[in-house]
Structures are given as structure tokens and as C-alpha cells.
Amino acid sequence: MRVGELSRSSGVSVSMIKYYLREGLLPAGERAGAPNQAEYGAAHVRRLRLLRALTEEGELPATAIKQVLAAVDEHRPLPEALGIAQDAVVAAPDLEDDDRPAETFVAGFVARRGWRIDPDNPGYRSATRILTTAHRLGFTALAGLLDTYADAAYTIAAAEITAFIGVGPGSGDGLETASAADTGHRHPGRPREVSREQDLESAVTGIVLGEKMLSALRTMAHQHITLQRLKPLPAGPASGDSAAPPP
């Protein structure tokens, strides 16, 4: 198909397509007969939809998207590709001297949970910096919620790795799976044949869209719970406290 049809199929404007081509985010089409004409295929439509998702929903900058797509295209091993996607999604601050107490705390927290975390993990550095900030603000409530956050994060991450990457608990064969995918062998649990590239695409898409979906649902839950708990009492002396004091 020509660029006009590519635009209609993907929902991406011709000028954005040209931008993605210039940036090297979209591979060039096949040269067609006439000069300045190129022929595009289904892979281009797919790549454009992914670019649109990462740009519009993920709000990722072009440099981050370039790194993520390179990891997909170069068929990097899954943990490495995941790491690159996470680097793109989570800003990893450089830690400074005043982050040391918080880093000691986070290292202990992670060890207590038995999590194997690379100190270069962007989440590790981000959590450290956030705790430093909270401490500076005298905002102690955050540290008190760490276990609540970590429990929820673990449950979510485990379900995501299963759903987005097809690596369930106890499968223990992920790296084998990577090469098996290329020869058509799949997990029994996988509903369809997918290529190694699509596996990585799915992982990246899930990391990015899952983050936004969780944030959206947390926002909704805040509204529901606030309205539910903040029912104004009928006029008269406040008495709700004694009935059920907050914990």
C-alpha cells in the first residue's frame, strides 16, 4: 500500500508517518516503480499502531521509543528488553549523597522481601529518591505504606508477566522459550503462535499501558472511596468518631 492508505489503516497522519521515517522509528517502505513512491505492508501498520500507543498513551519521548524498538528489533533477551522498556517508562534519578539513608532503607526492604534487584533498576533508584523527598517533607505516611504498595505491586507484576509475556510461575524455561518461539514451539498455555518480536512487543506494550491503566484505576478508586467515606453527617454534634474510630 502507498503512504495514504498506510495513514488510513494506522490512524497516523501522513506528516507523523514522515516524522517517524525521518527519525528511523519506522522502517522505510519498499521502493515502488515511480520515484519518491514506496510500498508499505502489514508490518508497517503494526509498527505505527505501536508507535502511536507509546507516544500518545505512554507519553514516551522519541529517544526512549527508539531504544525500546531497537530492543524489539534486535531480538534482545527478554530480561534485557524488559529492562530497556522500564528505563523508558520509569525515570531513574542519579542518587546523591543525601539519598544514602533512604538507599540503605530500600536495600533492607528489598532484602527482607527476598527480591533480587539490580541497584541499577530504575525502580530501585526512584523509590530511594522518593523516600528522601518524603523524609525532607516530614511526610512519614509514605514509608508506612511501603508494604501495601509492594504487596500490590508484586501481585500486579506477577499477573502481568504471565499475561503479557506468557511466562507463568514455575515454567522456569523462559530463555529456552525465547528460541523455541522462533521454531514455532509454544507454551501449552499460549493461545496463538507468536513470533519472538511479537513477544517483545507485547511485553513492552504491557509495561507501558499497564502502568497507565493502574494509575487510572487508582484515581477512580480514590474518588469512590473519598465520596464513600466523606458522607456529610446530618446537622448536630459530630459523633461518627466514636462509632468506628480510624485505625
Add this chain to the structure above:
Amino acid sequence: MRVGELSRSSGVSVSMIKYYLREGLLPAGERAGAPNQAEYGAAHVRRLRLLRALTEEGELPATAIKQVLAAVDEHRPLPEALGIAQDAVVAAPDLEDDDRPAETFVAGFVARRGWRIDPDNPGYRSATRILTTAHRLGFTALAGLLDTYADAAYTIAAAEITAFIGVGPGSGDGLETASAADTGHRHPGRPREVSREQDLESAVTGIVLGEKMLSALRTMAHQHITLQRLKPLPAGPASGDSAAPPP
């Protein structure tokens, strides 16, 4: 104190302080004796630390911060202030025609959970747009995880509202609390006297930092779980599948 000491106390550079003053994000100091000299107090230090947290950790743009701080300073009712903070944190897209199927789905999902959600809630609109995007990508795995996300989001949000705002389940006196705070009456569970303004500050800080902390822990959990599940097998035919097939 003078601006130099304000800078040292808050960790914010003098040039950033001047920027915040120009933008109206930081109230002007008291005029001191000499011209061009102003005197700042503890409230300025506190406000600067909050500004630094919202800017550096929350990565919020100046316009969003201005709205959030206005809500704090104007002592808006808590649900309204929370809504303003959420608008600042979660990008709420305008829904378009192609979002209608997803919106119907989200409306049904919310109703099934018994959540009271305003259709203007930024999370409601964001969730709708993300589902439209996932559908366009053929990425069906995300919709399959909605209940997992919602369960986790609800647990987190309930703990946050209790911890950051001090409104526990069954207290049912939130709006009363708002005015009670001004006269010094507090929940039995609250550890210290706080002003109405500090309540709102705490709510806003928690919304922003909590979002980042959850994201950081999810990123760490992804790494731990991926490494745990993707242990390379010793050389030989892949056999991990049969031992414990993925769900």
C-alpha cells in the same frame, strides 16, 4: 530569614526561588528594611520543599502545580482538592467517537464494582482511552487484567486515603473533620495537630509521591519475577513445561 538562607534551608537554588516567586507559586516575603530585601519564614521553607517534590519527583508542569497549590491555599473541600490533584497527575484525554465501545465497557466495569465515579474523573477517561488503544493493537491481554488492577488499586487507594488524609473506613465524618481541624479537634487516630492546609498538602503530596512509589515497586517486582521465572535451564531438551505448565 533572607533569600540565601531560605535557599540553604529548602535545598532550592536562589534562581529557582526567584522563578517560583515570579510564577506566583511562592508567596512574596515580608518587606524588610532595605529595598529589594524580603524576609522569609518557616511557611516559605515548607512551601519550597513541597514545590520541589511536585516538580522534581512528581514531574508536574508549573500550570498543574499552580492549580494544586491554589486548591490548598483556598482551603477547598477535600474531594474537590483531591480531584484537582488527580487532574494534575493523570492526563485526562478528551474522548472521541472511536472511544465509545471502550467507554461502555468501562462504565459497565465500574457499575459492576459498585464504584461511584464521575464521568469527568481523569482516571475514567484515561482507562477508556487505554482500552481503545489496546483494542486497536489487538492487545487483548490488558482487558483480561482489569480486575487484577482494580483490586490492587482499591486496596492501595483505601490505605492511602486513611494514611494521607486520616479518613478511615467508617469514620463518615470527613466534611465535619475539615472544619474540626481548624478548631483543633482531631481524630483520635491522628498523631499530631495539623491544620486544614496541612491536611490538603498531605493529600496532594501522597497522591503524587504514592503514584511514583507504586510505579517504582512495580518495576522492581517485574525484575525480580522475571529473573525468578526465567532461570535458564541446564543444556539439554527443554523439560520445564511439563513439571509445572503455566496457567
